[in-house]
Amino acid sequence: MKQHSFEKLLQQDAPPPDPAARLAARRAALAEFAKANPPVEIAPAPERRGVFQALLGALRLSRDNDHGSDSMPLFSRKAYFGAAASVCLAIVGSTVVWKTFQQDPSVGQLSARSDVPAARSAEVVSSEASSSKADAAETAVAGPESSAPAEDARLADAQARRDQDKLAEKRAADEKKAEELMARMQAIPEPEDPVIEQYQEQPIETPAAAGASAAAPALAKSGADNAAGAKEKDAETQEVVVTGTRGSLQASMETKRDAVGEIQEVVVTSADRKPATPHKGVAPPARTARNRSSGDSYSYEPPPAPPPAQITSGRIGTKIEPTSVRPQPEGNDKFEHFEVNSIKQPAIEAERVSTFSADVDTSSYSFVRKQLEQGHLPQKDAVRAEEMINYFDYAWPAADSREQPFRPTIVVSDSPWGKGRKLIHIGIKGYEIPANKRPDANIVMLLDVSGSMNQPDKLPLVKQSMKLLLGSLKPTDTVGIVVYAGAAGMVLPPTPVGEKERITSALDSLTPGGSTAGAAGIELAYQLAENSFRKEGLNRILLCTDGDFNVGIAGTEELKGFVERKREKGVYLSVLGFGQGNYRDELAQALAQNGNGVAAYIDSVSEAQKVLVQQAGASLFTIAKDVKFQVEFNPATVAEYRQIGYETRALKQEDFNNDKVDAGDVGAGHTVTAIYEITPVGEKARMIEKSRYVKQPEVTGNMAEYGHLKMRYKLPGQDTSTLIEQPIAVDSGRASETIQRDVGFSTAVAGFAQLLRGGQYTGSLGYDDIIKQALATRGEDAFGYRSEFVQLVRKADAAK
Amino acid sequence: MTETQQETRMDDLALIRRAQAGDQTAFGDLLDLYYDTIFRFAWKWCRHRANAEDIAQLACIKLANSLAQFRFQAAFTSWLYRLVISCAQDWQRSQGRHEHDDLADAEPSAVEARGEDQIYLLQLLAELDDLGEGMKETALLVHGEGLSHAEAGVVLGVSESTISWRLHVIRKHMGKREAKVSESV
Numbered sequence: 001m002k003q004h005s006f007e008k009l010l011q012q013d014a015p016p017p018d019p020a021a022r023l024a025a026r027r028a029a030l031a032e033f034a035k036a037n038p039p040v041e042i043a044p045a046p047e048r049r050g051v052f053q054a055l056l057g058a059l060r061l062s063r064d065n066d067h068g069s070d071s072m073p074l075f076s077r078k079a080y081f082g083a084a085a086s087v088c089l090a091i092v093g094s095t096v097v098w099k100t101f102q103q104d105p106s107v108g109q110l111s112a113r114s115d116v117p118a119a120r121s122a123e124v125v126s127s128e129a130s131s132s133k134a135d136a137a138e139t140a141v142a143g144p145e146s147s148a149p150a151e152d153a154r155l156a157d158a159q160a161r162r163d164q165d166k167l168a169e170k171r172a173a174d175e176k177k178a179e180e181l182m183a184r185m186q187a188i189p190e191p192e193d194p195v196i197e198q199y200q201e202q203p204i205e206t207p208a209a210a211g212a213s214a215a216a217p218a219l220a221k222s223g224a225d226n227a228a229g230a231k232e233k234d235a236e237t238q239e240v241v242v243t244g245t246r247g248s249l250q251a252s253m254e255t256k257r258d259a260v261g262e263i264q265e266v267v268v269t270s271a272d273r274k275p276a277t278p279h280k281g282v283a284p285p286a287r288t289a290r291n292r293s294s295g296d297s298y299s300y301e302p303p304p305a306p307p308p309a310q311i312t313s314g315r316i317g318t319k320i321e322p323t324s325v326r327p328q329p330e331g332n333d334k335f336e337h338f339e340v341n342s343i344k345q346p347a348i349e350a351e352r353v354s355t356f357s358a359d360v361d362t363s364s365y366s367f368v369r370k371q372l373e374q375g376h377l378p379q380k381d382a383v384r385a386e387e388m389i390n391y392f393d394y395a396w397p398a399a400d401s402r403e404q405p406f407r408p409t410i411v412v413s414d415s416p417w418g419k420g421r422k423l424i425h426i427g428i429k430g431y432e433i434p435a436n437k438r439p440d441a442n443i444v445m446l447l448d449v450s451g452s453m454n455q456p457d458k459l460p461l462v463k464q465s466m467k468l469l470l471g472s473l474k475p476t477d478t479v480g481i482v483v484y485a486g487a488a489g490m491v492l493p494p495t496p497v498g499e500k501e502r503i504t505s506a507l508d509s510l511t512p513g514g515s516t517a518g519a520a521g522i523e524l525a526y527q528l529a530e531n532s533f534r535k536e537g538l539n540r541i542l543l544c545t546d547g548d549f550n551v552g553i554a555g556t557e558e559l560k561g562f563v564e565r566k567r568e569k570g571v572y573l574s575v576l577g578f579g580q581g582n583y584r585d586e587l588a589q590a591l592a593q594n595g596n597g598v599a600a601y602i603d604s605v606s607e608a609q610k611v612l613v614q615q616a617g618a619s620l621f622t623i624a625k626d627v628k629f630q631v632e633f634n635p636a637t638v639a640e641y642r643q644i645g646y647e648t649r650a651l652k653q654e655d656f657n658n659d660k661v662d663a664g665d666v667g668a669g670h671t672v673t674a675i676y677e678i679t680p681v682g683e684k685a686r687m688i689e690k691s692r693y694v695k696q697p698e699v700t701g702n703m704a705e706y707g708h709l710k711m712r713y714k715l716p717g718q719d720t721s722t723l724i725e726q727p728i729a730v731d732s733g734r735a736s737e738t739i740q741r742d743v744g745f746s747t748a749v750a751g752f753a754q755l756l757r758g759g760q761y762t763g764s765l766g767y768d769d770i771i772k773q774a775l776a777t778r779g780e781d782a783f784g785y786r787s788e789f790v791q792l793v794r795k796a797d798a799a800k
Numbered sequence: 801m802t803e804t805q806q807e808t809r810m811d812d813l814a815l816i817r818r819a820q821a822g823d824q825t826a827f828g829d830l831l832d833l834y835y836d837t838i839f840r841f842a843w844k845w846c847r848h849r850a851n852a853e854d855i856a857q858l859a860c861i862k863l864a865n866s867l868a869q870f871r872f873q874a875a876f877t878s879w880l881y882r883l884v885i886s887c888a889q890d891w892q893r894s895q896g897r898h899e900h901d902d903l904a905d906a907e908p909s910a911v912e913a914r915g916e917d918q919i920y921l922l923q924l925l926a927e928l929d930d931l932g933e934g935m936k937e938t939a940l941l942v943h944g945e946g947l948s949h950a951e952a953g954v955v956l957g958v959s960e961s962t963i964s965w966r967l968h969v970i971r972k973h974m975g976k977r978e979a980k981v982s983e984s985v
Contacts (some may be wrong), residue, residue: 006974009921010944014843014852017836021853026831029860030824036865037822374964456932457965580961604972 333367333547335381336586338647340757343640343687346633346707354643355651357663358428358627359384360618360670361592362611363577363585363601365391368756369788370580370603372795378756382585385645385753386674392749392785394671394742396427405431405623406666408709410728411735411743415677416773417751417765420685424676424728425743426631426709430623432669438621440537441477442494443469446525447510448545450485454512455546457603458579462544463507465576465608469542470504472616473497480528481506484521494532522562529571538621539571540597545588546579556587563595564662572596574619576611578603589648596625596665614783618667624713625665626721629674630656633707636700637730639686640679642761644750656712659721666713675750677761678706680730687761704730744777745786752793767797812876820868827867831860837877838863838884844944845888845936847922858887874954881945881955885937924974931973934958938966 344351364387371378396409406428415421445466453459470479475498481491492506525541533539563573573595575588583601592599598619600611611619628651633641655661666672679685706728712721735743748770754762755770770793778786812833818826838859843852862883870879928936934956941952942963949963956963 006921006924007943009917010844010939011946014840015849017839017856018849018853021856022835022839025835025853025857025860026828028857029831029864030828032861033819033824033827033864037824373968374961455962456969460932604969606972 333379333382333580333583334586335379336589336648337381340754340760341643341645341647341650343642343761345640345688346635346638352635353630353632353653354641354676355628355630355653355656356643356646356674357649357651358629358666358672359386359646359649359664360390360666360672361387361589361599362391363588363599364388366601366603366607367577367580367583367585369792370601372792372799375795375799377796377799380757383753383756384648385750385757386649387645388753389645389673389675389746389749390671392671392745392789394427394429394673394746395738396429396671396673396742398429398669399431402431402433402623403715404722404724405713405715408711408724408726409735409739410709410726410732411739412706412728412730412732413740413743413747416747416769417762418677418679418685420683421677421679422706423743423747423750424678424706425673425746426629426675427671427673427742427746428627428666428711430618430666430668430670430672433617433621433623438474438617438668440534441473441620442529442532442534442537442539443473443477443620444480444482444494444525444529444541446521446541446543447481447483448485448543449483449510449512451512453546453579455579458546459510459512461578461602461605461608462576463510464605465544465602465612466507466542467504468605468608469612469616470497470500472613478532479503480525480532482521482525482528483510484524485512490524490528494528522559526566526571530569533570535570540620541571541573541595542576543573543591544576544578547577547584547588556590559587560590560594563591567594567596572622575599577601593662593664596622598665598667610783610785615667615669618670621668622665622716623668625716626659626661626663627666627672627713628656628661628663628711628721630710630712631676631707631728632710633678634702634705635681636703637681637706638678639681639683640688642677644675644677644754646674656710659712659714659719673746675746680706706730738779741777741779744773745779748774748777749789752789752796756796767793767800771797813872816867816870816872816876820870827864830867831863834876834880835860837880841881841884841940841945842888844940845885846892847918847925851891855884855888855891858891859884862887875951878947878951878955881941881947882957885955924977927973927977928970931969932966935966935970938963939970942967 344354346352364382364384367382368378368388371382397407399406409425409427409429411425411427413423413425415423447459447462447466449459453462473479475496477497478494479492479497480494481503483489483491491510492503495502497503522541522543525543529539529541566573573591574597575592575595577583577585577588577599578601580603585599585601588599588601591597598611600607600619602608602611630653649664651661651663664672679687709726709728711724713724714721734740751762751765751770751773752767754760755765755767759765771790774786774790774793778790781787812830815826815830815833819830835856839852839856842855842859843849846852846855859880863880866883870876925936925939928939937956938952941947941955942949947955949967950960952963953960
């Protein structure tokens, strides 16, 4: 309701503009236009002034700006000349450094080892040049706005020459810094004073400066912290000035990422307005200078025609939306393909028994939800009925001891979509460990901070989620953080949750960047977990990723094997998926299964809340592992049966008793629900007709049971399984009200999942029927998940 | 490409071309034609006449400087929206860091005429702004200006699905807000 009125309010039209204001704006703009389009060829002079102002903006050394529109022309004009300035400065700086290389063999070695530091120091120098030059510029521009631009230029040129001399003196210091940087690049440092904070403290006085600082958080990499740290004493902010159009900028940033894995603050200066007019004495274009200083690692394209999206150029610090740096790949989410379970006949011996593994994952539901929220139906393979059903909590009675962590609840009800057919619900609820009895946890977060995580629903959500998780841990539990991107690194050694500040600030300092290549992220995480291994406790790695599992071990199979071996050692792995477009669900599933963990898909803070707070116990503390189910159907009473979901969890019949075969794990308080649809003998609803040729013998026997359920599980730390058995009675008596209700709701979810997969067996069941049933069985719904489900069904109805 | 171009009237396109070539009268005409669009959008952004006028003026000035960068690859209005948004953001920053206090102080004056609705909306917009980058702009473009998700994506330089996602977040936020309000009642 409110949402509606909010939209209404937004639509409310603006009042008509005031003619006087219109006139004023027109006049100002026209004056500006006249300046920007002088009748003669573009005079270099005003361009220079633009340069200085641009620098002022970029370096935040600007003079006081009396808020208000009348001072704006001054600042908006400077922007498109910024490019020229940056080019010149980059050249000055890199030339100086180039000379240094030639003279100093030690620096030469550096550049031989990697081109990167050389280039880096080139930029360091160039930015220093720019800052000191900006001092000059400040004096130059401090005069009235109309002061002769030529004079500015002369002043600045002189100053630039002086700066060059100064720079020579600074060489030694710079070499040192280059080395320092090099050293720091070896490992991802412990984050201290994140760069973003630093910017907020800086007074922001011109729009351009603000723009520049806005660009900073988006692009600042952990490396910026390095630079900030290294240069603190200088009280000057280091900036890498990259010049070019956005297209080439992007290219160069990519190159840098690959080369360095990190990048200093980037101030984007658009240069496409006009080609930078060469100033006397510093004629060569930027690429030459760069190529000379850094070999080929930054082969720099001359600015091509600007891309269409380039709209905001024309001011310093063109803001690059995080998403435009790395466009979100679409439709690359990968799901394992599977066919839905077909109808089986207990009369046929080979089909009499159904065996499957427990599945407590819920990622399918979250993914489906995300798709539906965006107005389209999910791809069929993304819909796994069992995960959708198990997303919800049901009131199956829990076991009351840790030794037998669950007991099955079996309910037989009429199938809402098949007349004459019945549904058999098999539900278990894991034993809930009281908070004070929870084992100590040793958790290592393995976070993907690659460039592709640079989206609001990825890294920021990861950070929030991890902070939520801290809330559900004990103060004595430890948390370590390992990140992987261009390089893997430990951000935080295992730290007690009691020192929450340290953990949160470490999380806050993470910035996305770099390709997901390389280093041994996962190995490092396991190493960390093993170092602080808690024998009696829980040791778990939480892998947070958007699908790039390139964590250092190439090859899916190898990765799975690695995770499996580590599982034997007692370190488990859970996978939390984020974002979409590149999500590799099947691999997340496989890894979590091999790692005795859950795979959850986090699409929102509330989902994180559910997985990491409300169900923290379930997600973190395994109470039983290798939980397998086996149902033998009674051919005397059941003509046909079909299991809803669990296609990807099917086990071979002989695997049930084989303790070597891995199966799903159940966490504290988890509910697992399996549903079979059966056609009792004698009902006309049979889908498979009787054979014309083979006369099936009438089976007589136990008419009181539909089948027999067997379950096997291992307690954590055990290698042999325990068996639970329970017959499925034809007349099981009426279950309690709440159980009836939850059977109803899970049936609705099962119906929905089947419809999303095409509704092969659901007859005339429609979304309306599901909504009706879900509403009727919604119950208390304290967290609103069931209501949300109803909304989802509505959305699916609209999207079909 | 031609499709988007058609969205901008042919006359306007000719006008833009002439202005890009440095024709002052053409630029003046262009301003007359589009000042309304600029001002109205600026107003929706800040909901305050004087501020909207400031932003609009900034945008006009910026237009003078950056018109040459318009490449006819998107509708001119989309391009203009983006320009206004960036001016509005610059303007907001130039208003200083104590922006939030300002908002609280200035509320009575910031809200003209329409009373409670406006206060409510102003609060909401501020909340959206806090919610994340581009949230407010997304809401304004899609709900306020009636742009499609794809168009809004073009304006904000993000993918269509990002827009959809943002709207989803906004919707969620509204829902939560709603829940809070009804709880406290």
